[in-house]
Amino acid sequence: MRAVHLNLDQHSYSITIDQNILGNLGQWIKPETKSNKIAVITDEFVSKQYGDIVLKSLKDFKFDVRMIQVPPGEENKSLTWFSKIHDALIDHQMDRSSTLIAFGGGMIGDLSGFVAATFMRGISWIQVPTTLLAQVDASIGGKTAINHPKGKNMVGAFHQPSSVLIDVDTLHSLTKRDIVSGLVEIIKHGVIMDKPLFNLIEKNLAKILRIVPEVVIEIIAESCANKAYVVENDEKESGLRSTLNYGHTFAHALEVLTDYNTFRHGEAVAVGMNCAAQLSVNLGMLAPSELDRQNTLLQKAGLSIHIPRIQPQTFLEAMYLDKKANHGKLKLILIEGIGKVTTRTDIPDNEILKVLETCTAN
Ligand SMILES: NC(=O)c1ccc[n+]([C@@H]2O[C@H](COP(=O)([O-])OP(=O)(O)OC[C@H]3O[C@@H](n4cnc5c(N)ncnc54)[C@H](O)[C@@H]3O)[C@@H](O)[C@H]2O)c1
Ligand SMILES: [Zn+2]
Incomplete structure (x- = not known):
């Protein structure tokens, strides 16, 4: 296991890199959450591969979790999905103490992060990146965004996650x-x-x-x-x-x-x-x-x-x-x-x- 600390004036967090994080996700996120109400945003590919193991681990730790699946593809880093996720969070009765988990590649990270930056004026979120690009780049640094028809990443915010958990086992299902x-x-x-x-x-x-x-x-x-x-x-x-x-x-x-x-x-x-x-x-x-x-x-x-x-x-x-x-x-x-x-x-x-x-x- 390796840990990297990112220290900012307002906000510091750690990036953990290890094997078998998904199977223990409940334990990993417990110290980072203020209540048991959480939502996992993911895409259909990732949830098919790893959804069950993640849900089981979160439920074992008594989290009241809703999994929200977005279809894969950059075109869904959109205002439409931004809005649909907000609807689902409200439906799940999330509040300011709830936590959002971005579980997927950079597309999911950017979209979920922007939702976390705006829902109830900003809630805490945790990145669980599953592509190599997301693990070394997109999940670190707090840049979040959705695309606009006039350009990529046109609408977004800086919103740092409270933790980044990198499970290298997820790399095996990539091409x-x-x-x-x-x-x-x-x-x-x-x-x-x-x-x-x-x-x-x-x-x-x-x-x-x-x-x-x-x-x-x-x-x-x-x-x-x-x-x-x-x-x-x-x-x-x-x-x-x-x-x-x-x-x-x-x-x-x-x-x-x-x-x-x-x-x-x-x-x-x-x-x-x-x-x-x-x-x-x-x-x-x-x-x-x-x-x-x-x-x-x-x-x-x-x-x-x-x-x-x-x-x-x-x-x-x-x-x-x-x-x-x-x-x-x-x-x-x-x-x-x-x-x-x-x-x-x-x-x-x-x-x-x-x-x-x-x-x-x-
Ligand atoms: N915020 C930042 O600082 C930052 C930096 C770089 C890139 N980005 C953004 O990241 C996005 C690109 O990220 P990406 O390359 O991760 O693409 P992606 O998130 O679109 O994922 C690519 C594909 O891989 C699939 N996938 C994800 N994890 C998998 C796994 N473990 N096994 C098998 N399939 C898996 C997804 O379902 C998807 O079909 C772009 O939207 C880009 O703008 C953001
Ligand atoms: Zn790049």
Whole structure:
């Protein structure tokens, strides 16, 4: 077992990473709850796999629990489901002392968190993330949101959970593609701020892909510790937190241009990391050997690092539409070495166009 603490002025909480948490969920959440009234928000896949074990454990600890199932899919991170969940919470006679549990991937986490932020002006909530992406990224830091027809995550709030419980056993029911996609965010943490973590992944890649618990617990814990450090020092993303967007301005453009149906998020980030590191080399900030090291690891994990055939000019325009482009300027997160990140807002368009051309598959 590993525990990571996230310390904020108003709110501190721990992130626990272990095996067999679901079977003991009642015991885990007991100290975090003010009353026995709780609701578990989950999706239909996750509840089918793990719903029974979770309900049994909660009932053993005398919780009065309602399970609310949302159909899987990003399109359900919506105002419609936000409203339906509120209806169900009222129907279950939840009040300000009740607790909400987000049990699923990042979609469930973001949606449930926003419900928790708004129900009765905010109730406490616990994250039980079940995808690798949610375990190392989405469940930590208190960003909650739903989508608006005009854009992803347009409506939301910062609302920190009171605890994050990560059961690595849930990773076994994910596909290899899901694991690799989540792994990209961990590799990203290594590249921007944690060389030892990068070394650890390089050394143990095969074990990680086989989900050997000891190794997976360690890389998730290190990754969570990095994200916790960033959130502690910049909760509302005024500076440091934006370095987590390494590769993401490129990735978001790629996701938009392929209608979100070609790349998993992590797959798009891998391409973006290649672009960002290549740009760092072109600007003379990064040794080519460091670019190779990053890309070799991504490719060994089975990822493609190249942009499919998209006109660089079209790609650049999509980058400018990303919400991270501030006051018409692109804010790019670049690296000076594995573990050393920097932010630049002065990169001329022709340098970006050049890198887009270099990184396009031929
Ligand atoms: N709040 C944040 O800081 C933050 C950060 C990154 C991403 N996000 C959000 O996270 C979401 C993406 O999260 P995701 O990648 O976890 O996707 P997801 O939540 O949509 O889950 C992907 C699929 O995996 C299934 N699933 C979940 N757990 C499973 C398991 N253990 N076994 C088998 N199948 C399982 C789900 O049913 C779903 O079909 C996006 O909405 C994104 O905006 C939020
Ligand atoms: Zn990401």
